[in-house]
Amino acid sequence: MIRRTSLVAKWEAHVREPFPLLVRLSMNRIFHGTNGGEEEGLTISMGLLLALLAIPGGFVSIFLFDKYGSFLQWLRGQTNFDPLAAALPDEYFFIVLSMVVTGGIAVWWWDSIFPDRRDFTNLAHLPIPASRIFLANSVAILILTYVCAIDVNAASSILFPVIVGASQPKFSFMAQFAGVHALVVVLASIFSFFAVFATAGLLMLLLPYPLFRRISFYVRTLIATVLLATLSTSFAIPRMIRDLPRTSHSPLRFLPSAWFLGLCQLLRGRADRALAELGHVAMVALLSACAVAAAAYTLAYRRCFVRLSELADTPPGNLGTRTSWIFHLLDRLIFRTPFQRAGYRFVLKTLFRNEAHALALGGFLSLGVVFASQTLLSALNGKGISPLPTANELSIPLILGYCLLLGVRFVFDFPAYLQANWIFRFLLDGNIIYESIALARRVMLCFVAPWILLVAVPTYVYFWGWTIGFLHIGVLTLWLWLLTEVLLVDFHKLPFACAYPSFQPSAVVAMIAFVLGYFAFTAMTADLEAKALVSPGVGGVFLVISLGVWYTVYGIRRSVVGIDNHLMFEDAPARHFEFLHLSDDG
Amino acid sequence: MLQAIALTKYYASIPAVQNLTFDLKAGQILGCLGPNGSGKSTTVKMITGLLEPSRGRVLFRGEDIRRDLVGFRKNLGYVPEEPNLYPYLSGREYLEMVGILRGIPQSRLGKKVDSLLALLSLHPSRHSAIASYSKGMRQRVLLIAALLDDPEVLILDEPLSGLDVSSAMVLKNLIRALGQQGKAIFYCSHVLEVVERVCSHLLILRQGTVLASGPTGDIQKRIGHASLEGTFHHLVEDVDPDKVTREILDIIRAA
Numbered sequence: 001m002i003r004r005t006s007l008v009a010k011w012e013a014h015v016r017e018p019f020p021l022l023v024r025l026s027m028n029r030i031f032h033g034t035n036g037g038e039e040e041g042l043t044i045s046m047g048l049l050l051a052l053l054a055i056p057g058g059f060v061s062i063f064l065f066d067k068y069g070s071f072l073q074w075l076r077g078q079t080n081f082d083p084l085a086a087a088l089p090d091e092y093f094f095i096v097l098s099m100v101v102t103g104g105i106a107v108w109w110w111d112s113i114f115p116d117r118r119d120f121t122n123l124a125h126l127p128i129p130a131s132r133i134f135l136a137n138s139v140a141i142l143i144l145t146y147v148c149a150i151d152v153n154a155a156s157s158i159l160f161p162v163i164v165g166a167s168q169p170k171f172s173f174m175a176q177f178a179g180v181h182a183l184v185v186v187l188a189s190i191f192s193f194f195a196v197f198a199t200a201g202l203l204m205l206l207l208p209y210p211l212f213r214r215i216s217f218y219v220r221t222l223i224a225t226v227l228l229a230t231l232s233t234s235f236a237i238p239r240m241i242r243d244l245p246r247t248s249h250s251p252l253r254f255l256p257s258a259w260f261l262g263l264c265q266l267l268r269g270r271a272d273r274a275l276a277e278l279g280h281v282a283m284v285a286l287l288s289a290c291a292v293a294a295a296a297y298t299l300a301y302r303r304c305f306v307r308l309s310e311l312a313d314t315p316p317g318n319l320g321t322r323t324s325w326i327f328h329l330l331d332r333l334i335f336r337t338p339f340q341r342a343g344y345r346f347v348l349k350t351l352f353r354n355e356a357h358a359l360a361l362g363g364f365l366s367l368g369v370v371f372a373s374q375t376l377l378s379a380l381n382g383k384g385i386s387p388l389p390t391a392n393e394l395s396i397p398l399i400l401g402y403c404l405l406l407g408v409r410f411v412f413d414f415p416a417y418l419q420a421n422w423i424f425r426f427l428l429d430g431n432i433i434y435e436s437i438a439l440a441r442r443v444m445l446c447f448v449a450p451w452i453l454l455v456a457v458p459t460y461v462y463f464w465g466w467t468i469g470f471l472h473i474g475v476l477t478l479w480l481w482l483l484t485e486v487l488l489v490d491f492h493k494l495p496f497a498c499a500y501p502s503f504q505p506s507a508v509v510a511m512i513a514f515v516l517g518y519f520a521f522t523a524m525t526a527d528l529e530a531k532a533l534v535s536p537g538v539g540g541v542f543l544v545i546s547l548g549v550w551y552t553v554y555g556i557r558r559s560v561v562g563i564d565n566h567l568m569f570e571d572a573p574a575r576h577f578e579f580l581h582l583s584d585d586g
Numbered sequence: 587m588l589q590a591i592a593l594t595k596y597y598a599s600i601p602a603v604q605n606l607t608f609d610l611k612a613g614q615i616l617g618c619l620g621p622n623g624s625g626k627s628t629t630v631k632m633i634t635g636l637l638e639p640s641r642g643r644v645l646f647r648g649e650d651i652r653r654d655l656v657g658f659r660k661n662l663g664y665v666p667e668e669p670n671l672y673p674y675l676s677g678r679e680y681l682e683m684v685g686i687l688r689g690i691p692q693s694r695l696g697k698k699v700d701s702l703l704a705l706l707s708l709h710p711s712r713h714s715a716i717a718s719y720s721k722g723m724r725q726r727v728l729l730i731a732a733l734l735d736d737p738e739v740l741i742l743d744e745p746l747s748g749l750d751v752s753s754a755m756v757l758k759n760l761i762r763a764l765g766q767q768g769k770a771i772f773y774c775s776h777v778l779e780v781v782e783r784v785c786s787h788l789l790i791l792r793q794g795t796v797l798a799s800g801p802t803g804d805i806q807k808r809i810g811h812a813s814l815e816g817t818f819h820h821l822v823e824d825v826d827p828d829k830v831t832r833e834i835l836d837i838i839r840a841a
Contacts, residue, residue: 122671
């Protein structure tokens, strides 16, 4: 006990030394972002973030029980089951997952990786050498990279080998499998993080600072899209890997996830010549990414942090005055009341001028584009256009609409510059909840309407004629409108002006709901619609579901808004427990 | 104690400060005045070593501060214009951090921080996150951080911003007392009344150049105005306040 106490005391004394203090400060900045959780008001605890990052690996591993269970194999009549060969596509998926999640974190932390203006104001005038701040920040980056890499892959590194090796007689098989899997996915994560980091550092180094700030958003969105597109390769690539030795100019040789699969097979001793080559490329790429990131970081630090007070703080985007005709048009067509007209200007400008918000929406849109292109590829898949559209062909605008609407609704909950929301508290009488819902609804529908009118209508009419085209657009419009109503069922806010994001206490549940909702909204609807085109009687189901959803939403809204029809500016998290005070003396 | 010699700073070939020279002696309180864009903030950043001058030097006890920035900053207390603190730290945590980074021994630090927090009425909220602090509270945290290590030179950029009446009175008295104790104080502000009452010397800037410098009384006598406001207006002649007021009223009243 005494020994433990003295160790704790030593540790406490150590963390209060200047250098560990600076490291902790840098970690806080990277984690909280450059706004320090103040202006944006969005704070996610480290525990919650780590849990969210660990979930995908755990979930996917559990789903694999079905594939590797020896009893189920016996039932299926699989007698010569080679677990290592069978694990190849899953191994590839875990590599991709680790790269995508860790790369995504690096994209999210893009701005906070380097010391910012706040650090400069608080630290630069203190008697600490700039090199020490630099070193502390470097240590913080390394710690957070390794923590994320380990967290993202922790669940899969335990569960996946257990599932694959459970039916094997020797424990050494499982241990070896686990070791190689853990090493490869962690290395893939580190590569992904440092590749993004190196990109940021190089851009910062090569471009003038204001230009770097201006294009950051586009680069981040592009990287996010590439990462999501990589995720979608997990279904096709394992098949192509088997053909790799026969194709000398395969595009796989340029795919980082394939390099790490090559490394995995190389470490397992199951790599052919082509895969072994990819494995070596993985190691070279990993070392190069780390070296480039370190060099770019060092030079960019010298160039930017030391001169931070001279560099202009350029906003990332600017709607400018050239778009004012759009506002005039929308004023005439859609937004009729003064509240709505002021509100949508505020919403659009906040959304496009605020990097975090634009990036989150861009992420949802990228997700939609990746899913939609994958569905389109599997819909075409060497076949021509059939006389009646298939479920896959019908689902494409539903996928895009779902991701876009959910993205807009999600970012509405992100607070922005809360110190400035006093103007709404001051000017609005609060009793305009229906106006606020109408504003949110119209803004959300404005995001999907142009796509429907300009892309979906001409495409479906061109390929399947006027009747099918308009029937599908009718279903699409109805479904998107219902989705908007569902998403706004308990909306009591002015977008971006409330201190507390409603999804925050139930982020995990919200994520699961998003996935399940995706399948219900896109796959099930498209299936039903395809059936309705063959036998029109099925179309009645749409009517029943629509009426049911509309009636439920209407009922909930009447009861919720009936009780409290004031706009919320400081929503509070739900309590985890409450005292019921059942007796008089409490 | 602190000398600026021909300080000049260009931002992309645009001059922000040109040939600025002054000598801040121990016990002096030098008030720096000027309209927006006159180069006050750039001057402050150069004399704190945060910004490298395009030309000229800043000397501390006769030595160029760039030769030993860390050594110079050990003797420097600085209150920046914006109270840009880490919002996820509490007031006490922030001050402890500054104290540790300044190398103040732990044994003295806690007591010192607590006493100063109590005297500046921050003790009840010392464990609350800075995010919840008002502007005045943040300003007081910055003041404590600047004074924590008993610096020889104090550079204060709008230190009264957001402070309540009693805190402002305490600070004004404190600045005078520190001056009497031999500290060299550079005081940047827009509030002419405070500068008039607190500062022994003046430095008036306009468009990056010095319009007037010297003892406060001497400058007023030279210009022939009894008040600093009159002197400042005479020197800067930025706008005609009466005319602008009339025009604003006309616009407000217009249908």
